[in-house]
Amino acid sequence: MLPQCRKHALTAAERYGIWGGMSETERARLGRRHTQRLAR
Numbered sequence: 001m002l003p004q005c006r007k008h009a010l011t012a013a014e015r016y017g018i019w020g021g022m023s024e025t026e027r028a029r030l031g032r033r034h035t036q037r038l039a040r
Contacts, residue, residue: 006020009027016024 002020006022009019
């Protein structure tokens with residue numbers, strides 16, 4: 001269930017709370033890395 005929860009949080013850009021075992025800060029950091037890779 002954890003992977004599905006995390007995937008939802010990253011896909012839906014959930015801004016608040018703990019989702020998939022990741023904090024708001026962790027999700028934001030991971031999202032920035034993903035965006036940077038796409039820009040290359």
